[in-house]
Amino acid sequence: MVLRRRDTLLFETPPVIAAWAAAGGKKESEGPLASGFACLTQQADFSGEGCKNWEQAESLLQRKAADACLRKAGISKKEIDLAFAGDLQAQCTASNYTMRGLGMPFAGVYGACSTMAETLGLAACFAATGMARQVLAMTSSHFCAAERQFRTPLEYGAKRTPTAQWTATAAGACLLRGPGQQGVPVRSVTFGRVQDYQVRDINNMGAAMMPAAAATLLRYFTATHTAPTDFDAIFTGDLGEVGSALLREQMEKEGVPLPNHRDCGCLLYDTAAQNVQAGGSGAGCSAAVLCAHILPKLQTGAYRRVLFAATGALMSQTTFLQGESIPSIAHCVELGGGDRQ
Amino acid sequence: MVLRRRDTLLFETPPVIAAWAAAGGKKESEGPLASGFACLTQQADFSGEGCKNWEQAESLLQRKAADACLRKAGISKKEIDLAFAGDLQAQCTASNYTMRGLGMPFAGVYGACSTMAETLGLAACFAATGMARQVLAMTSSHFCAAERQFRTPLEYGAKRTPTAQWTATAAGACLLRGPGQQGVPVRSVTFGRVQDYQVRDINNMGAAMMPAAAATLLRYFTATHTAPTDFDAIFTGDLGEVGSALLREQMEKEGVPLPNHRDCGCLLYDTAAQNVQAGGSGAGCSAAVLCAHILPKLQTGAYRRVLFAATGALMSQTTFLQGESIPSIAHCVELGGGDRQ
Numbered sequence: 001m002v003l004r005r006r007d008t009l010l011f012e013t014p015p016v017i018a019a020w021a022a023a024g025g026k027k028e029s030e031g032p033l034a035s036g037f038a039c040l041t042q043q044a045d046f047s048g049e050g051c052k053n054w055e056q057a058e059s060l061l062q063r064k065a066a067d068a069c070l071r072k073a074g075i076s077k078k079e080i081d082l083a084f085a086g087d088l089q090a091q092c093t094a095s096n097y098t099m100r101g102l103g104m105p106f107a108g109v110y111g112a113c114s115t116m117a118e119t120l121g122l123a124a125c126f127a128a129t130g131m132a133r134q135v136l137a138m139t140s141s142h143f144c145a146a147e148r149q150f151r152t153p154l155e156y157g158a159k160r161t162p163t164a165q166w167t168a169t170a171a172g173a174c175l176l177r178g179p180g181q182q183g184v185p186v187r188s189v190t191f192g193r194v195q196d197y198q199v200r201d202i203n204n205m206g207a208a209m210m211p212a213a214a215a216t217l218l219r220y221f222t223a224t225h226t227a228p229t230d231f232d233a234i235f236t237g238d239l240g241e242v243g244s245a246l247l248r249e250q251m252e253k254e255g256v257p258l259p260n261h262r263d264c265g266c267l268l269y270d271t272a273a274q275n276v277q278a279g280g281s282g283a284g285c286s287a288a289v290l291c292a293h294i295l296p297k298l299q300t301g302a303y304r305r306v307l308f309a310a311t312g313a314l315m316s317q318t319t320f321l322q323g324e325s326i327p328s329i330a331h332c333v334e335l336g337g338g339d340r341q
Numbered sequence: 342m343v344l345r346r347r348d349t350l351l352f353e354t355p356p357v358i359a360a361w362a363a364a365g366g367k368k369e370s371e372g373p374l375a376s377g378f379a380c381l382t383q384q385a386d387f388s389g390e391g392c393k394n395w396e397q398a399e400s401l402l403q404r405k406a407a408d409a410c411l412r413k414a415g416i417s418k419k420e421i422d423l424a425f426a427g428d429l430q431a432q433c434t435a436s437n438y439t440m441r442g443l444g445m446p447f448a449g450v451y452g453a454c455s456t457m458a459e460t461l462g463l464a465a466c467f468a469a470t471g472m473a474r475q476v477l478a479m480t481s482s483h484f485c486a487a488e489r490q491f492r493t494p495l496e497y498g499a500k501r502t503p504t505a506q507w508t509a510t511a512a513g514a515c516l517l518r519g520p521g522q523q524g525v526p527v528r529s530v531t532f533g534r535v536q537d538y539q540v541r542d543i544n545n546m547g548a549a550m551m552p553a554a555a556a557t558l559l560r561y562f563t564a565t566h567t568a569p570t571d572f573d574a575i576f577t578g579d580l581g582e583v584g585s586a587l588l589r590e591q592m593e594k595e596g597v598p599l600p601n602h603r604d605c606g607c608l609l610y611d612t613a614a615q616n617v618q619a620g621g622s623g624a625g626c627s628a629a630v631l632c633a634h635i636l637p638k639l640q641t642g643a644y645r646r647v648l649f650a651a652t653g654a655l656m657s658q659t660t661f662l663q664g665e666s667i668p669s670i671a672h673c674v675e676l677g678g679g680d681r682q
Contacts, residue, residue, distance in 0.1 A: 002472050004422065007446045009472055053663055081345065082532055090431040091657035092451045096535060100655075100668040105348045105532040107459055107672075108451040108655075110433045118448055122463070129470040131343050131350055149659070191423055191446040194437065314441075314449075316432035318490070322394055327441045331448075 002128055006223040007216075008190040008332075015127035016183030017120075017174045017335070018134075021068035022291035023061050024284075025143070025169030027276075031269045036292030038068035044142065044169045055089060058142035058171075059097040061284075062087070065171035065291070066102060066138055073134075073175045080104045080175075081132035084119035087140045088112065088167070088283050090149060090316075094140050104136065112312030113209075113238050114192070115139040116172055116287035117331035120308070121189035124333065127176040128186075140171035141282030150202070150317055163204040165240045165281035168268055172287025174295075184298045187305075187334040188224065192216040194314065196327040202320050206243020206265070206278055209311040212328035213239060214250045216309055220332050221256060228258050232303040235294060236330070237264030237286030237310045240279030241271060264289035264310070286310040298336050305336040343469055347564040348557075349531045349673075356468035357524030358461075358515045358676070362409035363632035364402050365625075366484070366510030368617075372610045377633030379409035385483065385510045399428065399435040399483035399512075402625075404442060406512035406632070407479055414475075414516045421445045421516075422473035425460035427452065428481050429508070429624050431490060431657075435481050445477065453653030454550075454579050455533070456480040457513055457628035458672035461649070462530035465674065468517040469527075481512035482623030491543070491658055504545040506581045506622035509609055513628025515636075525639045528646075529565065529675040533557040535655065537668040543661050547584020547606070547619055550652040553669035554580060555591045557650055561673050562597060569599050573644040576635060577671070578605030578627030578651045581620030582612060605630035605651070627651040639677045646677040 001012040022037045025044030034040065046057040062085070070077060083102065085095035086109040099106040111118040119137035126132040144154055146167035152158045177183060195215050199208035213236045221227060228234055228251075239247055244263040251258045264286040265279035290308060297303040309332040315324060344351040363378045366385030375381065385398060392398040403426070411418060424443065426436035427450040440447040452459040460478035467473040485495055487508040493499045518524060536556050540549035554577045562568060569575055569592075580588055585604040592599045605627040606620035631649060638644040650673040656665060 002470065004472065004474075007422075055659060055663065081348075086451065088432075089657065090659060091429075091453065091655065093655065093657045093660050096655035096668055096670075097660070097665070100535040100537050103534050105534055106670065107463065107532050108670075110427065110449040110451045112432065122448065125467070125470075125472055129343065129466075129472070131345065131466055131470070133345075191448050193444050193446055194441040196441050314432065314434065314437035316430065316434045318396060318431060319434050319438070322396065324397075324438070327437055329437075329447065329449075 007219050008188050008223040010188045011128045013179035014185035014187050015124050015176055015178055016181050016185050017295060018177045018181060018183035019069050019073035019175040020291040020295045021065050021072060021173050022288040023065040023171045024288055028170050033268055033292045036296055039064045054142055054145035058094040058140050058145050062094055062098040062138060062140035062171040063101060065173040069173035069175050077102050077104060080134050080136050082126060083136035084109055084122045085138045086110050086115040088146055111329060112314055113281055113283050114310040114312030114329055114331050115283040116290055117308060117310035117333050120174060120333050121331050123176040124186040124189055127178050130178055133178060135176040136173060137176060138173035139283040139287045141167050141284035143167045143169045146282060160277050161203040162277055163242050164277040165205055165265055165279050166276035167282035168280045168285035168288060170284035170288035172291040184295055184335055190216055190220045190332040192329040192331045194327045194329050196325055198325045200325050205281060205313045206240040207246055208313050208326040209239055209328040210243045210246045212330040213247055213309055213311045216330040216332045218254060228260060231305050231307055233260050233262050234258055234307045235262050235264060237289060238281040239263045240265040242278045303336060308333045308335055348560050349529050349564040351529045352469045354520035355526035355528050356465050356517050356519055357522050357526050358636060359518045359522060359524035360410050360414035360516040361632040361636045362406050362413060362514050363629040364406040364512045365629055369511050374609055374633045377637055380405045395483055395486035396430060396434060399481050399486050400438040403435055403439040403479060403481035403512040406514040410514035410516050418443050418445060421475050421477050423467060424477040425450055425463045426479045427456040429487055452670060453655055454622055454624050455651040455653030455670055455672050456624040457631060458649060458651035458674050461515060461674050462672050464517040465527040465530055468519050471519055474519060476517040477514060479514035480624040480628045482508050482625035484508045484510045487623060501618050502544040503618055504583050505618045506546055506606055506620050507617035508623035509621045509626035509629060511625035511629035513632040525636055525676055527674060527676060531557055531561045531673040533670040533672045535668045535670050537666055539666045541666050546622060546654045547581040548587055549654050549667040550669040551580055551584045551587045553671040554588050554650055554652045557671040557673045559595060569601060572646050572648055574601050574603050575599055575648045576603050576605060578630060579622040580604045581606040583619045644677060649674045649676055
């Protein structure tokens with residue numbers, strides 16, 4: 001049974017994330033979460049595996065995450081009822097080409113860097129209601145594909161501003177199953193509303209996305225009569241250092257301080273040492289942090305109950321050049337045990 | 342209760358499309374379905390309403406379809422629990438900026454020209470299970486925004502091949518409600534699987550998408566033990582003249598001829614007279630044909646039971662230049678009354 005409280009869908013008998021896997025590249029292998037990845041490569045162009053460009057490489061990375069997830073679950077791709085996937089490439093092609101190889105029923109989604117929470121939320125809804133028995137939720141990003149598409153080709157050697165974030169070369173995949181099965185419970189889903197505080201700086205995504213994270217979290221707390229301290233951690237992704245500081249300041253002003261806030265963009269890399277400016281970003285960043293860090297800690301009991309609120313900046317290279325401000329969105333998924341209040 | 346038969350979700354107590362609206366531009370106003378549009382403009386750049394570029398104009402067009410749909414339903418935007426929307430612009434920005442103005446909980450989707458069936462299918466699933474009481478499903482496309490993004494700027498005056506299709510300047514919006522309410526029933530949803538028959542001609546989308554239409558329809562008929570003649574019409578969208586001929590030929594070979602096949606790309610315009618080459622296309626094409634033609638006929642009883650199988654070509658301008666073949670997908674939604682067999 002699914003209850004609706006304002007924007008939040010509460011699963012009385014929660015579906016579960018039965019298996020998960022993260023895949024990443026060289027920089028991710030040098031970061032603090034490396035040990036949590038199911039698959040890491042030192043050559044993220046995958047030229048040794050026949051990839052001719054960054055776009056194909058990203059598709060293969062996503063495929064590796066999917067394959068590792070299915071392996072852990074002990075099932076074949078034929079047993080998946082439905083897959084939700086998306087990515088940052090124009091026309092979501094990383095996912096489209098991955099799904100060409102997987103051949104499952106597929107619904108493509110787009111939520112920029114919030115995509116992992118969106119796919120996870122949709123998959124949880126389908127698993128909770130029995131509309132699909134085994135559902136895949138996944139997403140990816142690739143630094144080199146994203147730089148060329150959104151900024152400049154790598155060969156230009158453009159300087160990055162201190163507020164810029166580093167698009168992760170990473171993918172994450174989760175397998176969801178219906179209530180009563182083994183895995184990490186998904187307790188609720190909150191689909192976000194688009195926010196736009198007129199930030200126009202394409203090199204400051206954290207500031208652009210912060211209002212969306214704040215809005216969705218506030219709506220969630222109000223709807224569920226919970227407080228941040230009811231959770232072991234509240235994850236956003238990917239606000240980076242700049243956006244995270246702004247979020248904590250804003251939530252303080254709203255009277256809902258976040259003492260246990262973590263941001264996926266600040267977790268994937270050692271921000272100070274790895275030259276990633278304000279932190280990680282990209283649809284694969286929060287996906288990888290979810291699969292390499294959050295879910296393992298929920299499985300071992302190190303975390304009991306967390307919020308995963310991934311954020312996305314909804315502009316394009318075209319709207320940016322047209323001088324448009326950057327709208328953003330955040331979807332929130334509640335994970336783990338804990339009594340409903 | 343939702344039953345799963347292979348890839349098809351059957352709604353025992355079907356949700357309904359309670360209201361709908363199509364919006365279109367000049368060429369659409371000169372086509373055979375003009376009288377079915379809720380909103381038609383002779384100046385689709387909407388410069389008179391403050392739009393500075395084609396991308397903003399497409400967002401406004403989508404907004405006009407949404408507003409007309411809400412007006413017909415007699416509700417305000419605040420009463421919508423969730424909206425599914427998508428479009429062809431890179432990073433789905435037409436929908437993102439429309440949703441910025443609407444401010445509803447929003448899940449962005451991408452299925453290229455299949456997007457209307459995808460949003461409709463997802464919305465039906467949420468309405469059928471009570472996860473959302475009032476759900477908006479919508480999409481759009483704009484000829485001028487699409488030409489610049491996928492082909493060349495209009496100012497180049499490029500010649501079009503006879504197999505090319507004309508991206509509709511159109512949007513469609515549907516409001517879905519749960520079972521037992523007034524409207525056109527949604528009886529089932531079939532999410533498609535990606536097909537790729539190695540078509541590489543960006544000017545022959547119909548041929549690229551035909552295998553997806555055939556695959557989804559065949560899966561639907563097998564799962565539901567139905568035959569094409571159980572339906573008043575089977576709509577695909579948008580295969581155009583070339584893809585439609587190929588589909589009928591292919592289905593004949595499969596032993597499942599389609600005597601009642603119609604294609605949205607062949608319905609929106611007078612193909613011979615309106616200089617649209619092989620017909621219409623774009624995410625707004627099948628959306629507009631759904632809202633301006635199919636749903637009104639289901640409402641009056643002129644159609645009793647139809648299939649709406651929208652098709653999408655899942656490449657991008659980047660993958661095309663990289664020499665990739667064009668994957669495609671088709672999602673199918675069953676509309677109207679009729680006994681389940």
